Amino acid sequence: MSWAAAILTLYPEMFPGPLGLSLAGRALAEGKWSLDTVQIRDFATDRHRSVDDTPAGGGAGMVMRADVLGAAVDHALARQPRAPLLAMTPRGRPLAQDFVRELAAGPGVSILCGRFEGMDERLFEARPILPVSIGDYVLSGGETAAIVLLDACVRLLPGVMGAALSGEEESFEGGLLEYPQYTRPNIWEGRMIPEVLRSGDHAKIAAWRKARSIEDTRLRRPDLMERHGDASGRSPSGAR
Ligand code: SAM
Numbered sequence: 001m002s003w004a005a006a007i008l009t010l011y012p013e014m015f016p017g018p019l020g021l022s023l024a025g026r027a028l029a030e031g032k033w034s035l036d037t038v039q040i041r042d043f044a045t046d047r048h049r050s051v052d053d054t055p056a057g058g059g060a061g062m063v064m065r066a067d068v069l070g071a072a073v074d075h076a077l078a079r080q081p082r083a084p085l086l087a088m089t090p091r092g093r094p095l096a097q098d099f100v101r102e103l104a105a106g107p108g109v110s111i112l113c114g115r116f117e118g119m120d121e122r123l124f125e126a127r128p129i130l131p132v133s134i135g136d137y138v139l140s141g142g143e144t145a146a147i148v149l150l151d152a153c154v155r156l157l158p159g160v161m162g163a164a165l166s167g168e169e170e171s172f173e174g175g176l177l178e179y180p181q182y183t184r185p186n187i188w189e190g191r192m193i194p195e196v197l198r199s200g201d202h203a204k205i206a207a208w209r210k211a212r213s214i215e216d217t218r219l220r221r222p223d224l225m226e227r228h229g230d231a232s233g234r235s236p237s238g239a240r
Helices: 022-029 066-079 097-105 122-126 142-154 164-168 202-220 222-228
Strands: 003-009 033-039 085-094 108-113 129-133
Touching (some): 003 066, 003 142, 022 033, 022 142, 066 085, 066 108, 066 122, 085 142, 108 142, 129 142, 202 222
Parallel strands (some): 003 033
16 A cells, blocks of 8 residues: 555645656556545534634634534545554654655655634644654744655655665764855856866765755754764863
8 A cells, every 4th residue: 555645624626736746656657656635624514504603712713613623624534444543733753854854754744734813722632643743933834844754755755756865864864064066067157067076986976965964954054063063073162
């Protein structure tokens, strides 16, 4: 059975969206993964089919109702009992490559997409749901966040990426950013591709790449450097 994604959303028409193109789209067409959508509104019980109501305690906007979401989630859990159930929310665990790998190695994923001011908190107490955030900013809905998460997972599925190695060397896989990449022309606007990359000396190239990976991570993502330590023997803070 292929890796299966189920999306619980008020906007099923947003899928597959960009996931129907390029690498993920080809893999979808080849059956390497599957994508189902579930319309949350189908689980509304009143005659207006309402899925939201005003926030308890007052305040702006609307909140997605626990009873409607609970029924939609139960449907997803019954259909995919072995797949983890995630809810996209800025209040969730930050998405990172190690978690993406874990998800890609499993049977698939069910994803609940929020709208409005978010979801009634009792849902998270009553159901086995893992809240996940894709970053410290606020989107208007969970659908684009779900697309980001699925894109990251699908490219790691067996047979999806051409060269398996291109995945292993990438940013975050070893805790660092990837080294910088170059391609022809050798000179562009007076700038040369670094000499060492054209030397054919694989040991030297590997050493240069490792050094640049550390240097760029230190400059651009000191937070990653802190977690990774320093392969060059320096302490994470930069002191020898
Ligand atoms: N009021 C919420 C807050 O401040 O935490 C934000 C609600 S947001 C306008 C509506 C929906 O977009 C959320 O329920 C969630 O599904 C999705 N969303 C927004 N930002 C997100 C993020 N950084 N990561 C994952 N999902 C996000």
